[in-house]
Amino acid sequence: MTLDGFRRLSPAARLLVINQFGINVGFYMLLPFLAAHMTGLGYGAAMIGLVLGIRNLSQQGMFLVGGTASDRLGCRPMIIAGCALRVVSFGLFGVFTSLPGLVAAAVLTGLAGALFNPAVRTYLMHEAGDRRAEAFAVFNVFAHAGTLVGPLLGAALLALDFRLIALVACVAFAVLTLAQIVVLPRREHGPQQHSVLGSWREVFANRRFLMFTLALSAYFGLYNQLYLMLPLEAQRVSGLTEAVAAVFVVSTVVGIALQVRITQWCRRRWSAGRSVSIGLACMGASFLPLLLSSPLLDAPAAGEPGWGVVALACVPVLLTTVVFTIGMAITNPFAMELLPIVGSERLAGTYYGFYYLVSSLVAAAVSWVVGALLDVAGEAPIRWVPWLALLVVGLLGGAGAALLERRGLLDRAGEPARDQGKETRR
Template sequence: MRETLAQYRSFNRPARMLVVNQFTINVAFYMLMPYLAAHLSGTLGLAGWLVGLVLGVRNLSQQGMFLLGGALADRFGYKPLIVAGCTLRTGGFALLGLVDSLPALIIASCATGFAGALFNPAVRAYLAADAGERRVEAFALFNVFYQAGILVGPLVGLALTGLDFRLTCLVAAAVFLGLTIAQVRALPTHEATSADRVSSWRTVLRNQPFLVFSAAMIGSYVLSFQVYLLLPLHVRKVTGSELGGTVGVGALFAISAVVAIAGQVRITAWCKRNLPPGRCLVLGIGLMTSAFAVLLGASLLGLDHAGSPVALVPALLAAAVLTAGTMVGYPFEMDTIVSLAENRQVATHYGLYNTISGIGITVGNLLTGAALDIAEQVGAPYLPWLALMLVGAACTLAVHLLDRSHRLQPA
């Protein structure tokens, strides 16, 4: 933690405020979202497909609007979009706790998602601009605070939801309200450049090296998302009980967060000192791929039977390795986007990158679910892990070829 604190103090006020903002954003978001589905289906009695609709609308309104949010940030400046996003999420979270009709819930869900599309690209672009040549270190620090928020948020939410989910929503809204006021008062204005104001988002769509890199990285997002999809399902299966599943999933997220918080700054410093950026990306994706080799091996050795005392160990180890891979690659990935954008329309590039990865995650989840169904039908529990290893191997190879042909730098 000393290295992290020293790194934090080495940046100026805007960068320090942006990473603390991200911690606060994640605390508020994760104190509410993990418990929303249970509130919709339990307290409000919505049918399963309606719960899926409300949650899906939130995801679509965020992933589908990242490009617009990024373009607006480049046009009007980063601070106004950060403030607008925090304000909109304040209203969306408050509304989720105050309404029970389906139309109002959909409006609240849309507001919550679109808010993320407004501030996410702006925050990353502002941090990249403010950090300058220290972008890699800045995004390493950003990931520490990001993961810390994911660790703290559900714990706060668990305590509040035990009293009343509506209280959770109102507290989360209050956190975002406080964050909005803090941005207005303390975050310096970062003016958009004249080139960004007049440039069209079509310019970003014509940036072929950036688009190729975005496509090559889709596989890494499919892998990283499994900590929210396949790994929790696997943990619930092998623990063999509802309580064991809940504790196991909690341990899964806790290990991921603690590994990132404890090791991110040191790992990034070592990578930057010893490896070129492209090699760091390849190494990171390779590590993420190897996480599923752990689970594949456990399945082939029969260590994943429900109720087995060692069945949970491979899943927890895989989560740690998956997080380590993300830690290695993430800061260099964010830096590569800025490089390929040539420091022009950075927020729009981040917005489009998030949209592309979001589409990839959706398609990847559908295919992962299909692999899981097939595995159950044919009695081959190792099949999803093998499929994810192939996805990771393809992604690793694609990024390696881009690096070797010097296509991870602007032409």
């Protein structure tokens, strides 16, 4: 089904999908091993956390700027510039060992992501026409595949030299940049009616978009737990660091195998708004197995635990991972379809950028709160509290999306759409 969906895409959309696979291969080939590389260089955990935090902040903080630039300069130049900048930034990771050099590489890596992430999604949105959810489903499958291949390739190269990882990643992004220059068609973008500040004021004044963004920020708040709470719990109950890899493998395989089928199934039965609402609720409900089992499962005693014990202890984590990934697969393509509807196709990049900026800030806050709850709960019987908090986040996000759907605010004829100007209705 994925191949059928891929063949239905336009040539430009196919390139964007392949491009996302390559971007994820290059990114996950290097970033997961950066901490180990810096440890080998003699840096402590605080400095490693600083570099990784700066990379994240530089990307999140510039999402709105990158999205606005794609509206005004065109998506194609921003995609090309972002990939070219990744060539430079990943090269710096391989060349520099000093803290200023690593910080510079981190800043440029984040800026590159802020340039091409909104631009890629805006271009694909325009290119997909009335099959946006299906196009983003295929897009997600290729992204998942890149997320799976990247770390495997990086681990193999790390056995030789981290600088080799940086070199191969640079080559991958250079090939992508060249392919986009040669193959990716230019898209016409009309003149903007307002200044940059005027465009931002339009976004801030769009109340239904702000409500939609607040509801959907639950998606990113929960998505971050794939890298925080689920790996921590897998390692805690199994006593093995290898169990962390199982979480990512299961999530990636489920995403690759089921994403397109889930999107098609939802399309036949539900509206886009209802799919988003159910998907968010599903992501929240996925933490129920851990809410029930976490207080009952202690960390294994010192010594090598038996594989039977490990497998049994990991069942709730892996069950949560499967249901969680299904919830993501339901939510994401339809959220991408709805964004230009509750926002504006004329300013799609700006709306995408603002959406990702707000969502990333909410995700950071949710992760901090859940982490603090985990520290307080510890190994006590109240260890279920963090999982309850995540369940509530998902249910609140789903309820918010359901309320917008019930009020008709996720339709093109929604009340705030008339405030967007004539250009929006064309």
